[in-house]
Amino acid sequence: MTDHHDNEAEHADEGAEHAPDETPSTEELEEPSVAKEPGEEPKAPEKKDEEPSHHAVGIGVIDDESSPLAP
Incomplete structure (x- = not known):
C-alpha cells in the first residue's frame, strides 16, 4: 500500500514541472x-x-419575367 502513496507524491511533482x-x-x-x-x-x-440585399435568379425561380433568360 505504501507504493501507491509514493506514486501519488511523484505524480504531484510532475504537475509543477x-x-x-x-x-x-x-x-x-x-x-x-x-x-x-x-x-x-x-x-x-x-x-x-x-x-x-439580393435578388435570387436561378434554381427554384419559376416564371420570372424579369430574368434575362425568360423567353
Missing part, C-alpha cells in the same frame, strides 16, 4: 485594458433604403 515559467508581473497586471466601454464600440452604418 508542466506549469508555465512566465507569470505576469504586477506592473503588467495593472496596465489598463484596451477594451472599449459599452457605448464606444463601432457600429454598422444605418441602412438608407429598405431594399432586399
